[in-house]
Amino acid sequence: MLELRDVHVTANDETGTVTVLQGINLTLEDNKIYVMTGPNGGGKTSIAKTIMGIYRPSRGKILLDGADITEKSITERARLGIGYAFQQPPRFKGIKVKDLLKIAAGNDDNGLHCDLLYDVGLCAQDYLEREINSSFSGGELKRIEIASLLARKLKVAIFDEPEAGIDLWSFQKLTETFAGLREKYRGTLVIISHQERILRLADRVILVSGGRVSEITTPEKFLAEIEIVTADCRCRTDCIKGEVANA
Ligand SMILES: Nc1ncnc2c1ncn2[C@@H]1O[C@H](COP(=O)(O)OP(=O)(O)OP(=O)(O)O)[C@@H](O)[C@H]1O
Numbered sequence: 443m444l445e446l447r448d449v450h451v452t453a454n455d456e457t458g459t460v461t462v463l464q465g466i467n468l469t470l471e472d473n474k475i476y477v478m479t480g481p482n483g484g485g486k487t488s489i490a491k492t493i494m495g496i497y498r499p500s501r502g503k504i505l506l507d508g509a510d511i512t513e514k515s516i517t518e519r520a521r522l523g524i525g526y527a528f529q530q531p532p533r534f535k536g537i538k539v540k541d542l543l544k545i546a547a548g549n550d551d552n553g554l555h556c557d558l559l560y561d562v563g564l565c566a567q568d569y570l571e572r573e574i575n576s577s578f579s580g581g582e583l584k585r586i587e588i589a590s591l592l593a594r595k596l597k598v599a600i601f602d603e604p605e606a607g608i609d610l611w612s613f614q615k616l617t618e619t620f621a622g623l624r625e626k627y628r629g630t631l632v633i634i635s636h637q638e639r640i641l642r643l644a645d646r647v648i649l650v651s652g653g654r655v656s657e658i659t660t661p662e663k664f665l666a667e668i669e670i671v672t673a674d675c676r677c678r679t680d681c682i683k684g685e686v687a688n689a
């Protein structure tokens with residue numbers, strides 16, 4: 443179980459110090475799928491980076507199975523079984539796909555590596571021997587990173603917008619893969635996503651906005667609320683009225 447207790451994060455940009463997260467409280471249980479969603483700039487990636495140790499809280503605590511990991515480094519957290527697939531993956535230049543999967547899985551099992559690539563919609567024959575470099579498309583890179591995270595036996599796996607830049611066919615495969623993880627996976631799965639099909643896989647949907655967790659609910663309730671908000675949106679009607687008035 444992973445807990446965030448009153449976690450605050452600040453960052454410095456050219457305008458000075460900005461508050462990124464303010465008082466995040468979250469309890470993420472084992473064997474559960476959480477989908478984190480919310481408006482752009484709401485703080486989802488920042489929560490993921492804080493869990494991974496890339497961002498350090500200015501206040502608050504992070505606990506993994508009851509042990510305080512707030513001061514642990516990224517490497518130590520990775521060793522403890524926390525993994526994060528970036529929204530924009532870095533390029534591990536000069537390493538072959540099969541070697542990346544070998545390092546991630548901790549074994550040389552070619553069959554497993556083929557399965558992992560299949561799970562993200564890539565054909566092993568075309569990719570295993572390829573060296574990761576600038577010839578890879580954004581979507582290919584993203585799927586290879588997801589495959590390498592799937593290879594690890596993680597306690598907490600966080601996928602940041604896995605659907606971003608991925609074609610419809612691969613997205614279909616990826617959704618099936620995440621759905622299948624419910625049976626296979628013993629850890630906590632956190633998927634940051636804006637996609638309804640991913641949201642429907644969740645045990646709990648976590649809504650993040652303005653650097654806070656604004657709601658934790660079921661996918662059904664969340665999707666029903668979205669329909670109400672969309673139906674209630676007066677901007678367009680007002681805008682059309684304005685246009686009519688100006689005509
Ligand atoms: N290192 C940083 N320095 C300055 N501001 C930051 C930093 N990291 C995050 N922020 C700001 O914090 C806010 C939350 O950003 P974050 O990337 O967590 O949002 P998000 O919910 O993942 O958005 P999206 O849906 O667009 O991916 C944004 O306003 C962002 O500009």
Ligand SMILES: [Mg+2]
Pocket residue numbers: 486487488529602
């Ligand atoms: Mg983000």
